[in-house]
Structure formats: C-alpha cells, structure tokens
Amino acid sequence: MFAVHLLAFYFTKLKEDQIKKVDRYLYHLRLSDDTLRDVMARFQAEMVKGLGRDTNPTAAVKMLPSFVRSLPDGSEKGDFLAVDLGGSQFRALQVKVSQDGKQSCQLESKYYPTPKEVIQGSGAELFDYIAGCLLDFMESKNLKYKKLPLGFTFSFPCRQTKLEEGVLLSWTKHFKARGVQGTDVVSSLRKALEKHKASFGIDVDVLALVNDTVGTMMTCGYEDQRCEVGLIIGTGTNACYMEEMRHIDLVEGDEGRMCVNTEWGAFGDDGSLEDIRTEFDREIDQGSLNPGKQLFEKMISSLHLGELVRLILLKMTKEGLLFNGKVSTALCTKGKIEMKHVAAMEKYKEGLSNTKEILTELNLFPSEEDCIAVQHVCTIVSFRSANLCAAALAAILTRLKENKRVLRLRTTVGIDGTLYKTHPQYAKRLHKVVRRLVPTCDVRFLLSTSGSTRGAAMVTAVARRLAEQRKRIDAILAPFRLAPATLREVRDKMRMELERGLRRDTQGTATVKMLPTYVCGTPDGTEKGKFLALDLGGTNFRVLLVKIRSGRRKSVRMYNKIFAIPLEIMQGTGEELFDHIVQCIAEFLEYMGIKGARLPLGFTFSFPCRQASIDKGTLVGWTKGFKATDCEGEDVVDMLREAIKRRNEFDLDIVALVNDTVGTMMTCGYEDPKCEIGLIAGTGSNVCYMEDMKNIEIVEGNEGKMCINTEWGGFGDNGCIDSIRTEYDKEVDEGSLNPGKQRYEKMTSGMYLGEIVRQILIDLTRQGLLFRGQISESLRKRGIFETKFLSQIESDRLALLQVRRILQQLGLDGTCEDSIVVKEVCGAVSTRAARLCGAGLAAVVEKRRQSQGAEHLEVTIGVDGTLYKLHPHFSRVLQETVKELAPQCDVTFMLSEDGSGKGAALITAVAKRLRNVGEN
Ligand code: ADP
Ligand code: MG
DSSP: OHHHHHHHHHHHHHHHHHHHHHHHHTGGGOOOHHHHHHHHHHHHHHHHHHHSTTTGGGOSSOOEEOOOOOOOOSOOOEEEEEEEESSSSEEEEEEEEOOSSSOOEEEEEEEEOOOHHHHTSBHHHHHHHHHHHHHHHHHHTTOTTSEEEEEEEEOSOEEOSSTTOOEEOOOOTTOOOBTOTTSBHHHHHHHHHHHHHHHHOOEEEEEEEEOHHHHHHHHHHHHOTTEEEEEEESSSEEEEEEEEGGGOTTSSOOSSEEEEEOOGGGTTTTTTTTTTOOHHHHHHHHTSSSTTSOHHHHHHSHHHHHHHHHHHHHHHHHTTSSGGGOOOTTTTSTTOSOHHHHHHHTOTTTHHHHHHHHHHHTTOOOOHHHHHHHHHHHHHHHHHHHHHHHHHHHHHHHHHHHHHTOSSEEEEEEEEOHHHHHSTTHHHHHHHHHHHHOTTEEEEEEEOTTHHHHHHHHHHHHHHHHHHHHHHHHHHHGGGSOOHHHHHHHHHHHHHHHHHHHSHHHHTTOSSOOEEOOOOOOOOSOOOEEEEEEEEOSSEEEEEEEEEEOGGGOEEEEEEEEEEOOHHHHTSBHHHHHHHHHHHHHHHHHHHTOSSSOOEEEEEEOSOEEEEETTEEEEOOOOTTOOOBTOTTSBHHHHHHHHHHHHTSOOOEEEEEEOHHHHHHHHHHTTOTTEEEEEEESSSEEEEEEEEGGGOTTSSOOSSEEEEEOOGGGTTTTSTTGGGOOHHHHHHHHTSSSTTSOTTHHHHSHHHHHHHHHHHHHHHHHTTSSGGGOOOHHHHSTTOSOHHHHHHHHOTTOOHHHHHHHHHHTTOOOOHHHHHHHHHHHHHHHHHHHHHHHHHHHHHHHHHHHHTTOSSEEEEEEEEOHHHHHSTTHHHHHHHHHHHHOTTEEEEEEEOSSHHHHHHHHHHHHHHHHHHHHHO
C-alpha cells in the first residue's frame, strides 16, 4: 500500500517538475486572458480597417465581400454539383436539395488526391486536373448528360465583384500554382470545363465561387437559421460572418447583410502581432512557401502545429533539456512531426504511451520525464492555437452584437476543419475561452457534418432560388413601371378628356367633369375683412377665422380648429353630417367668442359639385371615404343653410362654395400672380386651372377666364386607361365605396396607395415570394397598410432593420429580405402614382400653352396634400415627369402652406366685393 502511494507521489512530483520546466521554457507561448483581450481588440480594429474604402488597400485583414447575402430558407430545391479545392484533398460532390419541408440533402461524393506536381505546377494543369476529376465523378455517378449548376469552393483569398467571379489575391497554405494569382479562377475553371464539354458532352454551369468558411456557414445555416459565422480550423484557418451592408464600403448598397470572408489568416502580416510571435514562429515562416504572409494562420493551423512542436523539441534537446541532449536525424527533419501526432500525444488516456511510441519512432530514447515534458509542449502549442482563434472569434461575435444593438447575442458558429474535429481537447478549450472572453454572447458551436462543399451547393441553390424569385417579383411589378411611351399616351388621353368635358356635346358623357367654379379672377390685393372658412376634405373638418388686411400692410391672419369626422358620420345620413358640421362651427364660434357676428363664409368642399353660381353647387357624387345618404344631387350650400337654421343659434352669410383645388390655387395666387393651377395630392387627387372663357362652351360669355375644377379623379371611368390598370387596382376598386368610379384617383392618391401595396403583398405571399408564404391575419385586414407607411418605408434615412420593425408593428413579421421586397413594392406603387399624376399635369399645362399660342409657358402650380408634402419621393418624381412630358413648359411648384382655407376666405372676399359692386 505504502509503496503504491509513494510511487504515486513520486510520479506526481515528477510530472509537476516537468510541467514547470516546460512552462518556464515556453512562457512566451502561454497567453494570459489580458493578452487575449488585447489581441481581440486589435482584431476588431483590423476588421474596421479592412471594411473601410480608404483603409482597405493597406489592411492586412482583407475582409473580402462574398456576395452571399441570403441564408438558405428551406425552399431551395434541385440537383447541384460542387467541387472543393483548398484542403488536403480535392472533393467532388452532388447535392440533391429537396423541398419537402424536411430540408434534406442527399450526398454523393468522391475524394481525389492533390499531388504536389499539380498544386505547385502550372495554373492550366491545375484547372485541367479539376475538370478531369469532375468528369470522372460525373461518369461514375451517371450524371454525365444532365445540365447541372455548380458551386466552386475555393479556400483562398479572392476579390469578388459578384458571386460567380473571383480574382485570386494570393495562394496560401501549401498551394502555389503558377499564373493563377491576379486572374479570375471561375473563368479558368469554365475554360477547362469547356474543353471537356466538347469531347465528353458534359454541361455544367459554374454559378457561384464560395470560400470554404462561407460554405461552412451555409451548410450549418441550413440546419440552424441562427448560424451567421463560419469558421475553419484545419490546414489553414479563416472565418466569415454576416456583416451589415452599410458597413461594407467596397460594395454598393446599404440594405441587408452580406457575408464577409475575413481572411484572418493574414492578421499580423503588417507587424501587429510581433510581440506575440516567438522565434519558433519566425523559423516556421522563413521555411514556408510564402514568407512574411499568413502569420496568424501559421500560429494556428494544423499545417504548422506539428512543425512548431518539432522545432521546440529540437531546441530543448540541443540545450540538454530533453533526451539527455541527444538529437536524432528524424528530429532534425522538417515535417517529421505532424498535427495527427500532436493530437495522439494529447489523447486523454493513451497520450503518454502514444508519446513514447511517436518519439521512439523518431529514433529518440525518451525517459518517463521526457514523455511528460513533450506532452506538455504539445498542450501549450495547441492551446495557444485555440486561444488565438478564440480571441479573433470573440472580436467577430462582439461586432455582431454591436451591429444588432442587443445586450445579449444568441448566435451559432458553424465550424469545420481537421484540427477542430480530430484534436481531442481543441474544441472544448476553444469554447471555454470564447465564453470567457465574450460572456454576453450565447454561442452555439455547430460542427459542419458534411464539410464546406455542401455549403457551396447551398449557395448555388440559394443563388438560383433568388434569381428565380427575382424574375417573378420583377414580373409582378413590371406593370407598375410605366414606359415613357405609355405615359405620353396617358397624357394625350387626359388631354382629350379635358377637351371633351368642356364641350357642350360631349360634356354629358365625359369622365373628367370639368366643373365651372364661377371663380373668375385671382385676388388683386384690395381684399380685406374678417371671414369664416370651412374646409371639409378627405379626413378632417377645419373651421377658420381669416383676417385679411389690404394696402401697404397687406397680411392674412388665421385662427383655426380641426375636428375629426367619425366614420359613422361620413357614411351616415346627410342631415347628420351637416348637423355635425354646424355643431363644430358652433364650438369654434364659442371658442373664438364671435357667435353674434354674422360673418361672410367660404365653404371649401373637396367633392365634385356642379355649380350654377359661386354660392350654389349640387353634389355630383361622393368620393374618397364619404358616402352620406341624401346628398348626391342636392345643393350642399342649401343643406348647410338648413342645418344652421335647424340649430337656430347663429347666422352666417354663405358667400362662396369652393373646391379645395381652387382654394389652394387662390392661396398660392395671393403670393404669386403666375399661379393659375391648383393641385391636390392627399386623400384624393384633383386639379383646377384657369381656362379661357371662350373654351368653356357650357358657360355663357367669351371674355376673360374662369377656374375649372377638372375632377380628374374620374379619368378612366370609361375604361380608357384600363390597359394600365393591374389586377391589384381592380381589387382595390372593388373593395371601395364607389366601385368603377374614380379610377385615376385610385391609382394616384393617398387613400388607395397603401391598399394597392397590400394587395400586391398578398399576391406575393400567396406565390411564396414573401413572409414564407404565410398570409397573416393582419395582411388580410383592409386598410392596415396606410399610405403614411409607404412614406416611412421608402425614406432613405431608414435602415432596413427599422423597416422590418415597422412591418412587425403592422403584424407583418418577415425577414430582412422580405423588408427589401416590401420596400420595392412601395416604391413601385408610389412611383407609378407620381408618374401618372405628372402625365395628367403635363396635359393641363400643355393645354394652357397651346390655347395661349405660346412657344413657351411659364406657370406656377399651387399644391396641397399630405402625399405630396410628406412622401419622400412623390413630389420629385412628379416634377420630373412633368418636365419630361411637357418640355415647353416651365413649371414652378409652390407649396400651399396655409391649406385651402385661406383661399376660401380670399374667394369669399373677392365674391363679396363683386356682390357689393353689383348691389350698388
Ligand atoms: P385631405 O384629406 O384633405 O386630402 P391631406 O392632404 O392631409 O388631407 O391628406 C391626408 C391623406 O394623406 C391621408 O388620408 C393619407 O392617405 C395620406 N397620408 C397621411 N400621412 C401620409 C404620409 N406620411 N405620407 C404620405 N401620405 C400620407
Ligand atoms: Mg384637403
């Protein structure tokens, strides 16, 4: 018993002594957590440098964009080929991706050797060899006569400008074929395959060039959607991760994410790791194929691990610290200790006996102490490798966490590589250190079971899926992208309808009503007094008190109050509507303390009215969201007067009934005498303009001008623009309060744009192109997609993540890719609206120019409406279209800041002045 204890004690003591000895000797290879944190910080800085446009050329870590933007979503399907060059063996692979929800991949694969003559010979030979292997694979698997897409895993740094192209920056690891650096490896492979195509009848289509890290990430991403990092620790070492596009200076565009291949093996090539590198690292580097390059990789990867151990043992022996100072020829021979030996020596149980065996095979005569010491050398070298990897990975995880602005990051790292897979302790050590360095990340390490090659097939599959989806989305949105010729047609048709509405014989059937307003002049500045104005628009009701001063101290002062109109009033009875209006007026008069005064009143009423004079107008038909009963065909001024009488509390002198377009034109005309057109782009869409009396057949007299309220929203109600209406427009029309009516308005105004977008989104989802094909409850709800969301989503200042959040608030939960598509849909709908509106305006201004017989027309358009004011692109596109379609007109757009209420007051003032003149 005692003897056993003594022996155990002796052995423990012996082990401790040996370990202490090696620890002392190799203290420089043992990195503290502080040092690792320092390395981590350095690598974070390197990443930033590599991503920046100006700093990239001198950056050691190249941060290469991979042009892989999307992870597999499980809907990929088909047969794919993949080849993998860059590891210890060349591999050809067939992947069958089936879309049965089980996300299964069937694999057929074959390995081929990569002899030194091939990988260090000429480039042409290398690619011929690859093509030859592929041919052999296809023959042996009976794939020869299929046309298959191929993904090319190529584990070397390549500068890519698209997925299917990559210029080799430099060879790494043990590769060094001549004439390949600086050339596109995809076209070289294609060329080599082309030769075989002629002689053997194979037809493959190289669709994607994929780094092995990217392939690994994609392989794991198919299993675990959270996977956003790919890591290789094998013959070489490298990592990739999903970076925000807005941080990648070298690639156009700010939306979404793209996988960046860090090429971290080159970390330290600019000298930034000199304090950590040891004499052994320098020796390894000097004897390598690429001295001075891949310095980080040379401290980590399996290609160098055994050699590092050998150099350390050699030096220790020469100094008499091992094997009684006796070296062997084998120990002096480069490459005699390999990674597999290191792994065997570090095995938990058999480690020591393995060590003895391996050392004996190197013709050394190891004692018990020697074996313990050598084993510890292996531990220190491989532990350093894991430590360094962990530090760089921790830097990437921190960056992901910062990009996502979360307090805790949950993520998955896909890993491949023989060192990580076969070394007995490596994985465990790596995980532990990473968790210690970034305690705020919950990391899942997922071993890539079938290697990176399958990932290349996945990238190819995703690329093909995206290309197909893109084609279908483009096809759906194509009808919204109106060609210039189509817009000119719209302009010409609008012009015809404007004419038809003015002529006595056609006016009855015209869809553009061209209603005379009896407003015959713009203000001349002599107007003055106190007026009341009402503004009943699409959404709100406003009551205003307007004080106008004339002469030298000309000014307009306004006081107003906004009242909401509840839906049940908008769609109740006419009496209820007008009683509600009078109720609001009463509140306002009370509030202003002017109930006793019988003020002159202008009534802005934004619906089509056929007027016989300035203060009379029968409602032609409700539009937008109104549908109160017993109003159509009635005189709305009378209805208002009767409601005032019913209330019997105050009296008002209703002087003018004014359309909102006219009010807007007047408001702007007060500032700019050239303003002869009024445009509304809000809930609805409409235009008025000053027309020569001689052109207005339906009103007596040929002298002077009168403002015509076009009511152009009804354009197309006779089917004349049905060729550009889409099924979505028809859907929106059918769900509206006035089916078949206001067809042009329904393509151009705020009340309908969001609804059109919703219809498209439903269709895209139904076709499986959005929201994973799931039509949510919210998407079914009419009206949830308001036009204000178009404005928000299309804003250039908004990052994609914010777009996604807006959609989430609407109950539309999708991926970032979904957000990109939604944004595109919004853009297509609002752009079409602006272009159509522009085409209509072009018809109006051209008509004015021609009727004045002018070569050139200078005119101002007064504009109001929230769509025009708040949408980020609508006004610009509208203006550009007018310029394009009416090049002889010089059009100024003037925003009406004060709304149409001020205009109503001005009209009232003018009308009252004229009435007084008449009475006198
Ligand atoms: P009116 O109802 O008199 O036309 P507005 O000109 O204010 O009043 O237009 C209101 C309409 O503008 C809303 O019904 C909605 O369709 C649209 N809208 C509201 N907010 C926005 C926005 N942020 N961007 C674009 N359109 C909007
Ligand atoms: Mg309005």
